[in-house]
């Protein structure tokens with residue numbers, strides 16, 4: 001791109017322009033982009049000085065080369081930067097590295113506009129927390145917010161301004177590897193978590209140097225890829241889109257999320273990065289989104305193989321006109337927008353608007369005040385892996401674990417038991433931190449299960465370890481050693497599961513069994529007759545029918561992060577009573593997929609109690625029910641639900657619905673319970689799901705303690721997209737359920753009149 005026609009204005013002059021706008025008494029982020037007159041004056045005046053090329057430059061994002069997640073199309077990003085043709089860079093993750101690039105932007109470009117640095121900070125930056133799906137299993141919004149806050153503290157200290165998170169895609173197909181990156185299958189839980197994560201990343205003031213821009217991704221319906229194959233086609237009704245897939249995006253927006261990322265998939269024939277309906281009609285016009293939209297990695301270029309654009313130029317035209325503001329890694333805006341303006345296919349106004357949205361975010365971060373404010377190497381050293389953060393990561397990991405089975409109270413283990421610790425993940429320090437673990441250390445910083453147990457017990461004298469087998473492959477040569485140590489033990493703890501690389505982007509699977517010969521290993525150990533405690537690490541719901549038959553206890557630990565082994569030890573030995581609940585249904589087999597709790601009834605619902613009831617909606621070979629339902633998770637104690645009451649039986653459209661229920665800890669341990677409230681609208685102008693989560697409350701109950709829990713529902717909680725697509729509640733009968741999971745509930749009814 002030629003720049004020699006640009007008027008060279010000394011940086012000092014611009015420094016003066018910038019500083020004249022910064023002596024304001026109000027912090028930049030106190031005012032939203034639309035209501036910040038000082039910002040508007042500043043950006044207006046800057047835009048007036050920018051050439052068309054420089055405006056286009058703001059819409060260009062390239063990776064700096066490290067940690068790339070797709071094809072590298074253009075290595076010339078440094079020369080683009082010097083020409084003012086690059087507004088943002090991703091995948092630089094050190095204060096020093098970012099400073100070096102920023103210096104070029106400030107000192108060697110005509111206008112000295114600061115760069116924006118992005119990175120995928122997904123479940124921690126240095127201190128790695130459990131994978132996002134694991135965090136969702138905690139149902140603990142404060143802790144989820146805290147996790148994002150810690151990630152922002154650490155990432156911002158490494159010069160990062162912007163994270164490509166949270167991923168808020170609802171996912172109901174565990175074949176899709178990216179299930180691990182989201183919050184599971186449910187609209188309400190997913191929306192609450194989306195908000196918590198945005199709060200955590202962005203904090204209360206974007207102009208502070210420890211807060212970062214969040215990005216709601218991947219907009220939209222990416223989680224509904226056909227057959228669970230990544231990047232695949234999505235074809236769905238507008239009602240399904242609006243009811244299930246869009247609400248977490250709207251929730252993130254309501255929480256003030258700064259940016260949106262488009263998705264790779266097409267939706268009803270139109271790729272998301274060229275989708276005007278999604279990007280302009282809904283996001284800008286209906287929802288009034290004020291931040292900027294970035295594409296996913298080269299997704300504008302991919303509109304060609306999609307069969308939507310005949311060449312790059314047309315793809316660029318379609319993307320910018322649909323509402324994309326920034327091109328990630330594709331180089332299409334860089335190479336084509338100027339020509340498209342000259343040919344009147346794209347208006348300069350549209351490009352000015354895109355540049356404005358991006359500049360506004362730079363302003364709100366305070367980068368025009370001080371472009372180097374995030375690059376303090378001392379702060380970087382002091383911030384990373386602070387003890388406080390490690391403690392938080394351990395706490396989050398403990399809360400994320402879901403106890404799926406605990407026969408004969410085999411757990412918690414008593415400290416003096418002789419333990420055989422077996423499995424490819426038992427001494428692992430690498431997979432345990434999970435996929436997309438940013439700058440987390442894979443070489444010894446993370447605590448393995450072995451180390452966690454040893455530290456908990458103060459010695460390893462009662463622990464005999466062998467690997468047994470690899471995660472994948474056929475080698476059974478270590479089975480005999482595993483059997484030998486199992487025979488010498490009181491209990492066998494087996495740590496099995498997937499490799500971290502089996503979940504995440506482009507990691508779809510059609511077989512959801514525990515891979516390799518790990519199943520055979522359990523079978524071999526089962527023959528010893530010793531009790532088996534199975535600890536699982538995995539990035540998605542697995543098919544566990546066999547394991548559920550043979551193991552005495554199963555603890556779903558997901559990929560629990562840096563402190564994972566310590567957290568697992570706390571749970572196994574009872575220092576922490578597990579409280580996690582599944583954010584996704586676990587199927588019996590792959591043939592049941594998609595399977596989720598809020599399905600529709602059909603005209604021929606199957607009642608498993610009625611024998612010989614043919615011609616019903618069912619399978620011949622397995623029940624319709626999942627192996628473990630949404631919201632399911634055991635505790636070492638037991639909880640009794642009683643006295644479910646609604647303040648009235650009939651409500652008019654102006655009244656709130658007050659619900660109360662009493663929960664009693666009837667077991668021997670103090671413990672936390674997640675009390676879940678669901679509704680069903682029994683008849684509607686369009687059919688409604690059998691259950692919909694509307695509220696939940698996580699709370700601690702001491703042994704013997706009873707607590708009355710109160711929930712208030714409003715009319716909005718009863719509303720849905722009716723036959724004419726208006727979002728409203730309809731008069732009629734409702735069922736209301738409260739319980740310990742989506743299946744095991746008390747039930748009552750009320751009417752809306």
Ligand code: BGC
Pocket residue numbers: 068069070120164217296297505
């Ligand atoms: C992923 C995004 C990610 C981006 C940048 C893409 O391949 O789909 O989730 O944020 O790369 O790394």
